[in-house]
Amino acid sequence: MAKECPVCGTKIIGRADKKFCSDYCRNAFNNQLNKDSKNLIRNINNRLRKNYRILEELNPNEKTKTTKTKLIAKGFDFQHFTSIYTTKTGNIYYFVYDQGYLPLENEFYALVKRNS
Numbered sequence: 560m561a562k563e564c565p566v567c568g569t570k571i572i573g574r575a576d577k578k579f580c581s582d583y584c585r586n587a588f589n590n591q592l593n594k595d596s597k598n599l600i601r602n603i604n605n606r607l608r609k610n611y612r613i614l615e616e617l618n619p620n621e622k623t624k625t626t627k628t629k630l631i632a633k634g635f636d637f638q639h640f641t642s643i644y645t646t647k648t649g650n651i652y653y654f655v656y657d658q659g660y661l662p663l664e665n666e667f668y669a670l671v672k673r674n675s
């Protein structure tokens with residue numbers, strides 16, 4: 560059975576490992592892939608930037624406490640951070656660049672700024 564080009568649906572003639580009917584379709588396919596991954600990266604970067612701004616705004620003096628409610632009200636997204644730091648005592652800080660947060664009891668959060 561002849562394979563079909565995933566871009567235009569034309570039957571592919573030629574070598575068995577040929578994936579596209581033409582260079583044009585191969586390029587179109589790869590460009591679309593790049594576009595999708597660029598969009599993904601841009602969306603995640605935007606979320607990280609937003610999270611960073613929220614932490615910066617709530618923590619102007621490098622150390623404070625806040626609540627989950629306040630973070631969520633500002634649109635904070637707990638799924639997006641850049642690194643995790645576990646202390647010797649097992650506390651886990653989540654960092655968005657140099658702004659970190661540590662979940663405390665009763666939905667409180669400690670906010671810290673990491674000094675470089």
Ligand SMILES: [Zn+2]
Binds near residue numbers: 568
């Ligand atoms: Zn094609």
